Amino acid sequence: MYEITTKLQLSHSVALFKIKAPKIAQKRKAGQFIIIRINEYGERIPLTIVDSDTTEGTITIISQEVGKTTGMLGALEEGDHILDVVGPLGKPAEIKKVGTVVCIGGGIGTAPVYPIAKELRAAGNKIISIIGARSKNLLILESEMQSISDELFVATDDGSYGHHGFVTQVLERLIEEPVTINMVLAVGPLPMMNAVCNVTRPRKLHTMVSLNPVMVDGTGMCGACRVTIGGKNRFVCVDGPEFDGHEVDFEELLRRNRSYFTEEKMAMEELTYHEGPRCYERNI
Amino acid sequence: MTDKQRKNIPRQEMREQDPLERIANFHEVPYGYSEEQAVNEALRCLQCKDPKCVSGCPVNVNIPWFTKLVTEGRFVEAARKIKETNPLPAVCGRVCRQEDQCEKFCLRGKKGKPVSIGSLERFVADFERENEEVSIPEIPKWTGKKVAVVGSGPAGLTVADDLLKRGHKVTIFEALHVPGGVLMYGIPEFRLPKKIVEAEIEYLKKMGAEIELNSVIGKIDTIDGLFSDGYDAVFVGTGAGLPIFLNLPGENLVGIYSANEYLTRVNLMRAYRFPEYDTPVLRGRRVVVIGGGNTALDSARTARRLCPEEVTVVYRRSLEEMPARAEEVRHGGEEGVKFRFLTAPLRFIGDREGRLKAMEFVRMELSAPDESGRRRPLPIAGSEFQMDVDVAIVAIGNDVNPLIQNTTPDIETGRGGNIVVESDSGATRKAGVFAGGDIVRGGATVILAMGDGRRAAASIHRHIMKE
Numbered sequence: 048m049y050e051i052t053t054k055l056q057l058s059h060s061v062a063l064f065k066i067k068a069p070k071i072a073q074k075r076k077a078g079q080f081i082i083i084r085i086n087e088y089g090e091r092i093p094l095t096i097v098d099s100d101t102t103e104g105t106i107t108i109i110s111q112e113v114g115k116t117t118g119m120l121g122a123l124e125e126g127d128h129i130l131d132v133v134g135p136l137g138k139p140a141e142i143k144k145v146g147t148v149v150c151i152g153g154g155i156g157t158a159p160v161y162p163i164a165k166e167l168r169a170a171g172n173k174i175i176s177i178i179g180a181r182s183k184n185l186l187i188l189e190s191e192m193q194s195i196s197d198e199l200f201v202a203t204d205d206g207s208y209g210h211h212g213f214v215t216q217v218l219e220r221l222i223e224e225p226v227t228i229n230m231v232l233a234v235g236p237l238p239m240m241n242a243v244c245n246v247t248r249p250r251k252l253h254t255m256v257s258l259n260p261v262m263v264d265g266t267g268m269c270g271a272c273r274v275t276i277g278g279k280n281r282f283v284c285v286d287g288p289e290f291d292g293h294e295v296d297f298e299e300l301l302r303r304n305r306s307y308f309t310e311e312k313m314a315m316e317e318l319t320y321h322e323g324p325r326c327y328e329r330n331i
Numbered sequence: 332m333t334d335k336q337r338k339n340i341p342r343q344e345m346r347e348q349d350p351l352e353r354i355a356n357f358h359e360v361p362y363g364y365s366e367e368q369a370v371n372e373a374l375r376c377l378q379c380k381d382p383k384c385v386s387g388c389p390v391n392v393n394i395p396w397f398t399k400l401v402t403e404g405r406f407v408e409a410a411r412k413i414k415e416t417n418p419l420p421a422v423c424g425r426v427c428r429q430e431d432q433c434e435k436f437c438l439r440g441k442k443g444k445p446v447s448i449g450s451l452e453r454f455v456a457d458f459e460r461e462n463e464e465v466s467i468p469e470i471p472k473w474t475g476k477k478v479a480v481v482g483s484g485p486a487g488l489t490v491a492d493d494l495l496k497r498g499h500k501v502t503i504f505e506a507l508h509v510p511g512g513v514l515m516y517g518i519p520e521f522r523l524p525k526k527i528v529e530a531e532i533e534y535l536k537k538m539g540a541e542i543e544l545n546s547v548i549g550k551i552d553t554i555d556g557l558f559s560d561g562y563d564a565v566f567v568g569t570g571a572g573l574p575i576f577l578n579l580p581g582e583n584l585v586g587i588y589s590a591n592e593y594l595t596r597v598n599l600m601r602a603y604r605f606p607e608y609d610t611p612v613l614r615g616r617r618v619v620v621i622g623g624g625n626t627a628l629d630s631a632r633t634a635r636r637l638c639p640e641e642v643t644v645v646y647r648r649s650l651e652e653m654p655a656r657a658e659e660v661r662h663g664g665e666e667g668v669k670f671r672f673l674t675a676p677l678r679f680i681g682d683r684e685g686r687l688k689a690m691e692f693v694r695m696e697l698s699a700p701d702e703s704g705r706r707r708p709l710p711i712a713g714s715e716f717q718m719d720v721d722v723a724i725v726a727i728g729n730d731v732n733p734l735i736q737n738t739t740p741d742i743e744t745g746r747g748g749n750i751v752v753e754s755d756s757g758a759t760r761k762a763g764v765f766a767g768g769d770i771v772r773g774g775a776t777v778i779l780a781m782g783d784g785r786r787a788a789a790s791i792h793r794h795i796m797k798e
Contacts, residue, residue: 070551090608264506266572268574268595270576274583313606
């Protein structure tokens with residue numbers, strides 16, 4: 048059992064949790080993730096490790112309520128327990144000094160961007176960050192990103208804050224200014240990462256993305272998370288989650304991520320029926 | 332009873348759940364022996380002076396001794412006799428390929444049917460457990476030595492059993508949220524009820540085994556890290572859990588599973604009870620399983636229970652070459668699983684949403700035997716055909732899991748990444764590190780993994796006691 052020591056509501060459907068897991072806190076590196084199972088009936092879901100505190104022995108995760116399991120997680124409070132937490136999983140992000148890195152976080156994707164951007168900064172890179180969300184109240188980690196960025200841009204789809212439009216528009220503006228960019232790191236919804244790659248590909252601008260496929264075990268034993276990278280089959284849980292964005296077959300991944308659309312909806316209805324309207328009502 | 336009377340007792344057949352009934356549930360198929368059947372079957376044992384069955388068993392269960400106890404109705408003592416060398420009798424009695432092991436060497440099999448050793452082993456283990464007669468053997472005083480066992484599958488559990496009985500402390504590290512390895516995530520409930528595996532693991536815990544779940548060695552810690560933590564030796568039993576795909580066009584369409592994923596979802600995560608349990612699995616209507624081993628049969632029989640219209644096992648060789656247990660093939664057939672032999676897949680065909688809708692196959696013919704002695708299947712030109720399929724399960728084998736080897740470069744690995752060991756001791760090239768089971772052999776069997784565990788435990792004992 049793993050205790051939730053801190054919970055912070057970041058937006059109406061996004062919460063930050065600190066979970067007591069001293070060994071993981073000590074071992075984890077930027078770019079790695081955990082798999083959790085909330086209770087005995089639960090499924091295993093992957094979540095990025097956003098930060099850790101070795102003194103407290105905690106790891107930080109950020110979760111958005113998008114379905115039954117994240118809905119149940121969102122309903123947990125400080126002092127509650129999560130049944131299983133396994134990690135750190137996946138390859139750590141490659142941290143090198145390359146010069147200027149543009150770090151782009153879309154929605155909840157800012158959570159995986161933050162730890163990597165922080166390490167890239169510590170390695171001596173100049174960090175220009177672009178974080179985006181549908182609207183202002185869905186924006187997360189703004190001050191944290193601010194603290195580790197040389198420059199920070201914000202974009203909202205509805206124009207309620209910062210640039211009115213997409214993160215890709217801010218990126219294009221930067222490229223045209225022109226700012227010398229040595230690398231782009233982009234994490235967010237698949238269409239957003241795909242759009243970023245479409246901007247950087249013709250300019251041969253090295254772009255890393257962090258993928259979020261369906262996972263079961265997270266240790267390389269099943270291949271649920273397989274994606275085509277540069278024409279080859281890769282398991283995101285052991286070969287990733289970070290890959291060269293220009294090699295990713297985004298369309299395939301998007302289709303695979305929708306595999307259980309019907310079942311996911313059914314699970315949500317089940318939750319509504321059994322537990323009454325709680326966390327998920329806000330999401331649907 | 333005279334010898335003649337003994338010889339006239341027919342082999343006792345287990346009652347089984349009716350095929351039509353059982354495809355609608357996940358309950359165990361064979362019901363097990365009644366007490367009377369067990370005694371009758373045990374009476375068939377000729378009590379050979381030089382029992383060949385014992386050497387046919389990779390952990391050398393004292394078969395004539397325990398069958399003698401069964402004939403006397405001393406079932407609990409019989410179970411304890413087996414447990415002297417086998418900590419998982421209820422498992423082995425169910426999943427071993429006895430026809431290739433103990434029963435293959437049974438003298439009664441020369442003229443007629445061999446003694447049903449597996450069924451007897453299962454009976455006494457079940458009897459002991461169901462009557463709450465399981466008792467913990469006396470454990471010697473702690474030797475002061477600690478051993479880390481990586482992986483809680485059959486190999487690791489056997490190592491733990493042997494070392495605990497020798498007075499060492501044992502900690503088992505398991506990556507998943509339950510111990511048991513393939514016994515929990517791979518073999519389906521209808522063949523091996525999970526309660527039975529849990530009970531046999533509970534027995535090891537009562538003997539003093541510590542089990543650390545959710546611990547992926549290679550990530551949360553390394554082999555070298557374990558030595559720094561004060562372990563005197565390490566056993567690696569991490570198995571062959573890396574699924575092999577066909578590498579055919581369209582293999583990443585929605586609806587195509589590795590057998591590992593399919594069985595993990597259904598067995599470990601209980602997707603067959605979705606939405607009571609949260610993990611979903613695609614049920615499909617027409618399911619194709621590719622492969623011919625036990626994993627293929629387990630997948631096919633599982634699919635059959637998830638209510639599709641048609642489940643077909645596609646195998647590129649013929650029935651004779653199938654590596655699955657004969658009983659599983661029979662059970663599958665009774666349950667309506669169809670078989671297409673001498674057939675190989677060529678590609679997967681998807682619809683507009685990227686979901687599997689059909690597959691293309693080619694007919695095969697067997698040519699001359701290859702170096703393994705098996706006749707090699709070759710495609711027949713022009714015999715291509717298509718079948719409508721909405722769920723496909725790839726069960727063509729596993730590679731070894733590379734997590735440990737990748738983080739422990741001084742462990743020598745062979746072709747395919749399996750760990751190289753001295754065959755009689757299980758010692759790797761790295762001092763104090765031993766290995767056994769599928770990580771050494773590639774995908775093999777439960778009982779071979781247990782045999783490896785037994786041998787490794789003996790050499791670990793010698794190593795740490797400096798004998």
